[in-house]
Structures are given as C-alpha cells and as structure tokens.
Amino acid sequence: MKLIINKVRLGKRSYPIIIGKNILPVAAKRIKELKLGTDAIIITNSFLRKKYGHNLVKNLKANNLTVKEFIVPDTEKAKSFIQINKILTSISEYDKDKRLFVIALGGGVVGDLSGFIASVYRRGIPYLQIPTTLLAQIDSSIGGKTAINLTAGKNLIGAFYQPRLVICDIEVLKSLKKRDIVSGLGEAIKYAVIKDKTFFNYLEKNVHKLLACKDDTLITVVDKCSMIKAEIISKDEKEENSIRTVLNFGHTIGHAIESASSYDKFRHGEAIGLGMLCACELSKELKLLKETELNEIEKLIKKAGLPVKIKGIPLNKIIDAHYHDKKFIGKTNRFVLTCGIGKTIIRNNIPLKLIKKVIKKRLF
Ligand SMILES: NC(=O)c1ccc[n+]([C@@H]2O[C@H](COP(=O)([O-])OP(=O)(O)OC[C@H]3O[C@@H](n4cnc5c(N)ncnc54)[C@H](O)[C@@H]3O)[C@@H](O)[C@H]2O)c1
Ligand SMILES: [Zn+2]
Incomplete structure (x- = not known):
C-alpha cells in the first residue's frame, strides 16, 4: 500500500503528515532521518506501551537513539499539573548533555499533554506525534x-506549538x-459538513466499511480529513481570523455537553x-439550512452510531456551561453554522431563547 504524505505549510515550521498501513515499524528510521535529537522521550499509557511502544523503543535503539519512557494515566487526568510536574522534574534530572525530543504515542490525551511538555521544557524542544x-x-x-x-475548565492551559512530524x-x-472509532467519526462528519459535500456523500456510502475498519476506507478518511485540517492550519495557524474558527462547528454546544x-x-x-x-437546528431556525439537509446530516450521524439525543443532562447545566466557551467574546456568543452541506457561516449574538429551543429538542 502506498504512502500518503500531506503537509502543514507554515514556512520554516512546516511538517509532513505521513499516512499508511503498517508504517509504525519503520517510524524509527524516519525519526532518525529528521535529526531532531539523539535522545527520545516517549510519552504513552501502559496499554499502548505494551501493544506498540515496546517495538518502537526497540527500533529507536536499533537506530542509535536513546529512549526514556513516561507512562501516564489512561484518562483525562493525564492532562494535569500533577503529571506535568512529575514528567518535567524527571526529564530535567535525566537531561545531562542530551539532545532531547518528545514522541507522543497515543490518542488526543497523550498528544495534548506531550505537546505541552515539549512546548515548555527549555522553552521548547522538538516533538512528533504518533496518533x-x-x-x-x-x-x-x-x-x-x-x-x-x-x-x-478543560484545555484552559496550553500553547500553540507545532509538531515536526505526524505519523498515522x-x-x-x-x-x-x-x-472510539465512532467518536472519531464525529470529527470526520464535521469536516465533511464544513468543507466537502463529495466527502459527505462518500461517508454516507462507506460508513459501514469504516465501522468495520476496512483499510482503504480508513486511509481515505485519514487522508481527506488531515488534508482539510492541514489546509486550514496553513492559512490560519492561531485562529487569528475566522478560517480556523470553522473547525469549531458543533463545538460550542458540544463542549457545553461535555462539561x-x-x-x-x-x-x-x-x-x-x-x-x-x-448547530444544524440553529441554522435551520435562521433559515440558512434546508430541513432536507438537516435530515441528511442527522441520518449520517445516526448511521455512524453516534448519539442523537442528550440523555440525563438538565438544560440549565448545558446553558451554564456554554457561557464558559472560549468562543464567547465578552457577553457575545459566536456560532459556526452551516448554510448547506460543505458550507459554513459564522454568526454572533444568537438569541438565548433559540439556543435553548434547539437543545431542548435533543433532550431525552
Ligand atoms: N489538540 C487538539 O487540537 C484536540 C482536538 C480534539 C480533541 N483534543 C483532545 O483529545 C482528547 C480526546 O482524544 P481521544 O478521543 O483520542 O481520546 P484518548 O486519548 O483518551 O483515547 C481514547 C481511548 O483509546 C485508547 N487507545 C488509544 N489508542 C488506542 C489503540 N490504538 N488501540 C486501543 N486503544 C487505544 C486510549 O488508551 C483511551 O482509553 C481530549 O482530551 C480532547 O480535549 C485535542
Ligand atoms: Zn473536536
């Protein structure tokens, strides 16, 4: 199976996203070629260490790199000051004449934590992601x-700090x-709704193959989504204009539900x-989205196995939480809405009454 390489283009800080099947065994060689340093720090959890980490360590050592591993809890608790303190203290004790770089081996939890550690240790050391x-x-x-x-709040402490390589x-x-496959599909559907009707149609047709983890479908989806995200980041790295903002589609109320x-x-x-x-219901209420398209999106979300009802959370808790969203500017809310599959529009000051109405519709 051929290798796909997408690129985040940020001048000197550009980096490739390498996508393929069974590429983990050759990752060490690629990492060595990048010349990020001589001493790798792997951050992962105990399950992933056993399943994939051991071989990675072996291969890194075979490529003459030294390796130190840090095992973090397999929950959101890993993204905490306690872990940061523990890991940074230990890295500083270990760091004698070393050229350190960080490898994040894991899901979003490990990735967010590892990137943060890399961003603050010695004001920044290189890191790469193996998601x-x-x-x-x-x-x-x-x-x-x-x-x-x-x-x-979640993700309240952080930095923009780009990796040097992503290996998928x-x-x-x-x-x-x-x-967890289904959860990932939530974000895949987001990319389709905000950017690409053809990709939306592909997902409609192939969602069952994705759920069955078919190689070709996984490759297509990882390729397509990473390409969309890479293009957006290349144009608006730090969400300074509204280009990156569209990635927040579904996140204002989504984050409130999580919180x-x-x-x-x-x-x-x-x-x-x-x-x-x-967000789609809001778009429909504001006469931006046709009911038929809203139904199409809901059908795909259902087909992917994602929930369509909010069970057991009172409306006022969701409303309270949505005020803490990072997209609030003072008292003004900001929503990414859709005006048709593949298209977005940003609207401020959506009336609270309307927000309550659309959430209420989903309560169970
Ligand atoms: N930085 C960003 O741009 C960004 C974007 C979206 C989400 N996030 C963050 O990502 C986190 C969620 O990420 P996630 O959904 O990957 O969750 P996660 O990292 O908690 O992983 C989900 C579960 O899958 C397990 N797992 C990981 N890889 C596995 C594998 N190959 N086989 C078997 N089990 C495996 C993990 O151990 C964990 O139990 C949140 O903290 C969220 O805030 C960050
Ligand atoms: Zn998200």
Whole structure:
C-alpha cells in the first residue's frame, strides 16, 4: 500500500503528515532521518506501551537513539499539573548533555499533554506525534494546539506549538474499541459538513466499511480529513481570523455537553455529534439550512452510531456551561453554522431563547 504524505505549510515550521498501513515499524528510521535529537522521550499509557511502544523503543535503539519512557494515566487526568510536574522534574534530572525530543504515542490525551511538555521544557524542544486513535489521526495531532486541564475548565492551559512530524499508521486503529472509532467519526462528519459535500456523500456510502475498519476506507478518511485540517492550519495557524474558527462547528454546544456531564458521559466525538445537530437546528431556525439537509446530516450521524439525543443532562447545566466557551467574546456568543452541506457561516449574538429551543429538542 502506498504512502500518503500531506503537509502543514507554515514556512520554516512546516511538517509532513505521513499516512499508511503498517508504517509504525519503520517510524524509527524516519525519526532518525529528521535529526531532531539523539535522545527520545516517549510519552504513552501502559496499554499502548505494551501493544506498540515496546517495538518502537526497540527500533529507536536499533537506530542509535536513546529512549526514556513516561507512562501516564489512561484518562483525562493525564492532562494535569500533577503529571506535568512529575514528567518535567524527571526529564530535567535525566537531561545531562542530551539532545532531547518528545514522541507522543497515543490518542488526543497523550498528544495534548506531550505537546505541552515539549512546548515548555527549555522553552521548547522538538516533538512528533504518533496518533493512535481515529480522532487523534484526523484531528488532535495536527495543528499544534497543546493543552492541559484545570478544575475551572478543560484545555484552559496550553500553547500553540507545532509538531515536526505526524505519523498515522491505520493498522493501529484496529485495536480501538468500537466506541472510539465512532467518536472519531464525529470529527470526520464535521469536516465533511464544513468543507466537502463529495466527502459527505462518500461517508454516507462507506460508513459501514469504516465501522468495520476496512483499510482503504480508513486511509481515505485519514487522508481527506488531515488534508482539510492541514489546509486550514496553513492559512490560519492561531485562529487569528475566522478560517480556523470553522473547525469549531458543533463545538460550542458540544463542549457545553461535555462539561455539563463532567467529561465522563460522552466521548469527545459523541458530544460534537450532538453539538453539530444543535448547530444544524440553529441554522435551520435562521433559515440558512434546508430541513432536507438537516435530515441528511442527522441520518449520517445516526448511521455512524453516534448519539442523537442528550440523555440525563438538565438544560440549565448545558446553558451554564456554554457561557464558559472560549468562543464567547465578552457577553457575545459566536456560532459556526452551516448554510448547506460543505458550507459554513459564522454568526454572533444568537438569541438565548433559540439556543435553548434547539437543545431542548435533543433532550431525552
Ligand atoms: N489538540 C487538539 O487540537 C484536540 C482536538 C480534539 C480533541 N483534543 C483532545 O483529545 C482528547 C480526546 O482524544 P481521544 O478521543 O483520542 O481520546 P484518548 O486519548 O483518551 O483515547 C481514547 C481511548 O483509546 C485508547 N487507545 C488509544 N489508542 C488506542 C489503540 N490504538 N488501540 C486501543 N486503544 C487505544 C486510549 O488508551 C483511551 O482509553 C481530549 O482530551 C480532547 O480535549 C485535542
Ligand atoms: Zn473536536
């Protein structure tokens, strides 16, 4: 199977996204060729270490790189000051005459934490992403948003810090739980709705193959989504104009649903699926989106196995949480809406009454 290379174009900080099947065994050679340093720090969790990390370590050593591993909890708790403190202290003790670089081996949790560590240690050391979930391959590993959580909110501490390489081996996705494939599909559907009607039609036709982790379909989806994200990041790295903002489609209410349920009821992509439905309903209410298209989007979300109802969370909790969204500017809300599959429009000051109406419709 041939290798696909997409590129995030940011001048001197440009980097490739390499996509293929069974490419993890040759990752060490590529990493060595990049000359990021001589001493690799791998951050991962215990399951992934056993499943993929051991071989990676062996191959890195065979390429004359030294390796130190850090194992973090397999929950959002990994994205915390406690972990940061532990890992940075340990790295500083280990760092004697070393040329360190970080390898994130894992899903979005490991990726966000590793990127943040790389961004702050010695004011920045190189890092690369080996994303192991569908969501991480198509979204979180690309674009340089790194973050840890505070009690006051998720991803509140972070930096824009781009990786030097992203390696997506679709073979590793086969050990994912079905729910994590489905969660990744939430973000894939987002890319289709905001940017590409043809891709939307492809997903409609091939969603069952994706759920069955068929090679060709996984490659197509990782390729397409990473290409869309890479193009957006290349034009608006730090969300300084509204180009990158469109990636937040479904995220204003999606994040509020995650937060109102204390981040333990929904996977990220599941909450985003619900958030997209609310954004579509808002678009319909504002006469931007036809009802037939709203129904088409809902049908695909259902077909992907994503929830279409918000179970067991009171409306006021979701509304309270949505005020904390980072897209609020003072008291003004900001929504990415759709005016047809493949097209977006940004609207400010959506009346609270309307927001409540569309969320209420989804409550169960
Ligand atoms: N930086 C960004 O731009 C960005 C974008 C979206 C989401 N995020 C963040 O990403 C996180 C969610 O990421 P996620 O959905 O990947 O969750 P995750 O990292 O928690 O992974 C989900 C589960 O899958 C397991 N797993 C990972 N790879 C596996 C594999 N190959 N086989 C079997 N199991 C595997 C993990 O151990 C975990 O239990 C959140 O913290 C979110 O804030 C960041
Ligand atoms: Zn997201």
